[in-house]
Amino acid sequence: MELATLFNAMPGNIAQGLLWGIMALGVYLTFKVLNFADLTVDGSFATGGAVAVVLITGGVPAPIALMIAFFAGVVAGFATGILHTVFGIPDILAGILTQIALYSINLNIMSGSANMAVNVLKYNLVVTLREIPHTIIISLISVAVIIGLMYWYLGTAQGSALRATGNNPAMSRAQGININLMKVIALALSNGLVALAGGMVAQYQGFSDINMGRGAIVIGLAAVIIGEVIGNAIFGKKMNFVLRLSFVVVGAVIYYIVIGVVLWLNMPTNDLKLFTAIIVAIFLAIPYLKGQARSSFRKAGKGAR
Amino acid sequence: MLEVSNIKKTFNAGTINEKRALNGVDLKLEDGEFVTVIGGNGAGKSTFLNAMAGVWPVDEGRIVIDGIDVTGLSEYKRAKYLGRVFQDPMTGTAADMEIIENLALADRRGKKRGLGWGVTASEKDRYYELLKELDLGLEDRMTAKVGLLSGGQRQALTLLMATLQKPNVLLLDEHTAALDPKTAAKVLETTDRIIEENHLTTLMVTHNMRDAILHGNRLIMMSEGRIILNIAGEEKKNLTVEDLLHKFEEVSGEEFTNDKAILS
Numbered sequence: 001m002e003l004a005t006l007f008n009a010m011p012g013n014i015a016q017g018l019l020w021g022i023m024a025l026g027v028y029l030t031f032k033v034l035n036f037a038d039l040t041v042d043g044s045f046a047t048g049g050a051v052a053v054v055l056i057t058g059g060v061p062a063p064i065a066l067m068i069a070f071f072a073g074v075v076a077g078f079a080t081g082i083l084h085t086v087f088g089i090p091d092i093l094a095g096i097l098t099q100i101a102l103y104s105i106n107l108n109i110m111s112g113s114a115n116m117a118v119n120v121l122k123y124n125l126v127v128t129l130r131e132i133p134h135t136i137i138i139s140l141i142s143v144a145v146i147i148g149l150m151y152w153y154l155g156t157a158q159g160s161a162l163r164a165t166g167n168n169p170a171m172s173r174a175q176g177i178n179i180n181l182m183k184v185i186a187l188a189l190s191n192g193l194v195a196l197a198g199g200m201v202a203q204y205q206g207f208s209d210i211n212m213g214r215g216a217i218v219i220g221l222a223a224v225i226i227g228e229v230i231g232n233a234i235f236g237k238k239m240n241f242v243l244r245l246s247f248v249v250v251g252a253v254i255y256y257i258v259i260g261v262v263l264w265l266n267m268p269t270n271d272l273k274l275f276t277a278i279i280v281a282i283f284l285a286i287p288y289l290k291g292q293a294r295s296s297f298r299k300a301g302k303g304a305r
Numbered sequence: 306m307l308e309v310s311n312i313k314k315t316f317n318a319g320t321i322n323e324k325r326a327l328n329g330v331d332l333k334l335e336d337g338e339f340v341t342v343i344g345g346n347g348a349g350k351s352t353f354l355n356a357m358a359g360v361w362p363v364d365e366g367r368i369v370i371d372g373i374d375v376t377g378l379s380e381y382k383r384a385k386y387l388g389r390v391f392q393d394p395m396t397g398t399a400a401d402m403e404i405i406e407n408l409a410l411a412d413r414r415g416k417k418r419g420l421g422w423g424v425t426a427s428e429k430d431r432y433y434e435l436l437k438e439l440d441l442g443l444e445d446r447m448t449a450k451v452g453l454l455s456g457g458q459r460q461a462l463t464l465l466m467a468t469l470q471k472p473n474v475l476l477l478d479e480h481t482a483a484l485d486p487k488t489a490a491k492v493l494e495t496t497d498r499i500i501e502e503n504h505l506t507t508l509m510v511t512h513n514m515r516d517a518i519l520h521g522n523r524l525i526m527m528s529e530g531r532i533i534l535n536i537a538g539e540e541k542k543n544l545t546v547e548d549l550l551h552k553f554e555e556v557s558g559e560e561f562t563n564d565k566a567i568l569s
Contacts, residue, residue, distance in 0.1 A: 153420075157413055160402075160423035164410050167399040174358070174397070175466075176384035176414045 006264045011132045013260035017253030018139035019127065019200050020219060024227075024252045025146055025245060026073075026193030027220030033154065034166040034186040036084075039095030041220060043102030044076040044191040045213030048198025050109040053118045053208040062126045066199045073195025074188045076102060081184030106210055115209040118202065125203040135204060142200070146193065147245045153189075154241070162186055194220075215273055218280055219255065225283040227251025255279075307334040307474050307506060312356055312366030314530075326352040327363070328530035334474070339500055339507040341517040343549075344527035350510040351392075353527065354478045357508070359383040370473045385415030388467030388505075390460065390480040397463030400452035404443060404462065407451055408432045411466035435465055439495060457488035461495055468499050475500065477509040481516075493520060514546045526553060 023045060030038040048069040055065035076098055083094035110116045120128040127135040153159045164172045165182040172179050194216070202208035231239055231247035239247075255276075262275060293299075314327040326349050334340060344350050356363050359380040368376050370386045391397050398407050409424040409432075429447070436444035439461050443454075451459060460480055467475060477496065481489035497520060500507050511517050517524055524541050526534035526549070533556045536544060 155423050156420045157409075157418040157423050158420060160406055160410055161413075161418045163402060163406075164399045167401045168396070170391075170396050171399055172410075173380045174384055174387075174389045174391075175410050176381050176416075177410075177418070178381050 006261065009260050009264065010257065011136065012129060013256040014253055015127070015129070015132050015135040015139060015204065016201075017256035018136060018143055018249065019197060019204055020256065021143055021223060021249030021252035022139070022146060022200065023194045023197035023216060024220045024223035024248045025143075025150065026190040026197065027217065028224050028245065028248045029150070029186055029190040029193070031221065031224060032166075033163055034183060034190075036091050036166070036183065036187070037095070038077075038080060038187060038190060039092060039217055040076055040080045040098045040102075040187070040191055041095075041194045041217045042213040042215065043099035043106070044073045044195045045198035045201075045216040046106045046208070046210060047072050047076055047102055047109070047213075048195030049202030049208035049212050050106045050116070050210075051195070052199030053116050053202050054109055054111075056118050056123050056125070056203070057116070062124060062203065066126065066196055069199035070192045070196040073198075074192040076195065077187035077189070077191030078184060080191070081187040084187075085180035085183055103210065110208065110210070114211075115207050117207045120203075120206060127200055127204045128206065129204055139200070143249050147242065147249075150245055151242055158185075215276065218273075218276055219252070222255050222276060222280045222283065223252035224248050225251070225280065226254055229283060229286065230254070306336055306371055307332070307357075307508075308367075308369040309333070309357070310367050310369075312353075312368065313364045314352060314356060314361075315364060326530055327356060330356075330366070330527075330530070330532055332525070332532060334506050334508070336506055337504045338523055339505070339521035340509070340523045340525055341521040342508060342510045342525050342527060343512070343514060343517045348527040349530040350527050351478055352530070354476050354508060354510055357474070357476055358387060358389055386473040388414075388470075388472030388475045390463045390467050390475075390477045392479040392482050394456040394459040394463070394483055397466070398451045398459055401450060403448045404436070404451055404454075405429060405432055405447040407462065408435075408466060408469060412469045414470045416470075435469075439465060455488075457484050457492055460484065460492050464492070464496060464499060468503055468505065471503055471505070473506065475505045475507040477507065479510050479512060482512055496520070514549055518544045518546065518549065526556075528553075528556075 023041070027038075027041060030036045051069040051072045052062070052065045055068060056062050060068070079101075080094050080098040083089045083097055084091055089097065107114070118125065120130055127138050129135070154163060161172065161177045162182045162185065164175070165177060165179045169179050172182075198213065201212065227247035227250050228244070230250065231243060235243060258279070259272065262272070263269070267275065309330060309332040312327050312330045316322075316324045316326055330349075330353055342350050342353070355361070357368060359375070359378060363376065366376070367374060373386070375383045375386060389397070399410070402410075405424055409428060412428060432447065433444050436447065441458050441461055443458065443462065451462065454462065464480070480496075481492050484492060493516060496509070499505070507521070509521060518541070522541065523535070523537040524544070525532050534552055
């Protein structure tokens, strides 16, 4: 448990946090903007990884492979959107159905194998854990571009309609907004980002794995919520939209730094998911418990005879 | 012009909860006519407005707005022709969005929502002037979230939103019922002004008989999913609450038992 080991591991954790931050931005789009708990992401993250690795090993340049991974995610999100809007399946269930279907599809993409390697020595990858400073720079640029695009899009007339759909569907319909279309668009874009992140993470770690997306939604939520709590603590009412999006990524980075510390403390890797679930539960509970503390029956009943 | 002919709607048909909510409603509104709609609980007033708005499809009948048959159009498509204000102040606005964003959303009702900016600079100036006319100080809080406004302010804003793009028909569903009397009076005053200025064809549902008599140039009363009374012109101007109660008994053969309507 030497401190030096922890510090040596930090840049890697930051790089991973930034890459997962892209996926968290996708989760933000559905969970926060659309108010839709989308579980497709566990599947679409792995889809992104599978598509990217298969294409790169097949000779496609990595950036183009990532673009195609993005569109694979768009298709996955579209499927969930159709299940929800056209067939009336509740949001969580629609996401789970697509997610489980993607498990088979992802296996097929990787020709039946559960994982597939992509060697940085053989292929020209966008990011890799062998060159962490380079990875950090590339992922920072990617994050900045994505935040810029999201800021722009959500500020357009269509983006405003999307935000209104998440905020008040009844009002949106009365204002002539096709809320079903808006939901499908948001789900498609969100899963596109998630798959893009999956493709980058697969390159970073040097392989794609059928299980690489397991629990991705929880990590995404962790990033969104940790970022929100910390952002509000620092900036309070001055939080604007760009800061809000930036703190989603900050949340992902903090999450991976915490994971790094926990691993350094020799926690068995098997317990990581349990640990993650507990962190997310705590951060989800804090705002609720704070509200309860402010106005609770116990407080009101104080001094009762 | 609004032409409604023989609309029928039954909820939960074929079950023990079957409710014939609209029983053949006919109504014709000329351009600029402002009609108040009264009736007891369950008379079908709100159901009638929801039928116009396309919240669900009607079982029978036709709804024609300015020559366009909208009977088969879904709620969001029909929104192009309609301005709506709801009873619950929370329903008509997006609470987590800014005042100006809400106005811009409403300004694009019935138009394509593309990738141009959500709010343009010239729109900001226009909204500033319109908010100023509301006289609620909202023009200085244009970037405040609507969730911070009071119920009365939200209803006034929703009213402005509903009429930003001149609607072919304005539907007001007891839009002052959730407000305190003073605020309600102010919102009604604003309602009158906006309708007058824009010469809007309007249907206003209300629980309050006095409001129904005082506002608009025609009054209809509903009972059991039908229009049972239609009073316009001079007759409406001279109408009193007592007259109205008397007429109701005459037409329906029963006493008007809705205390809320009598007392308010």
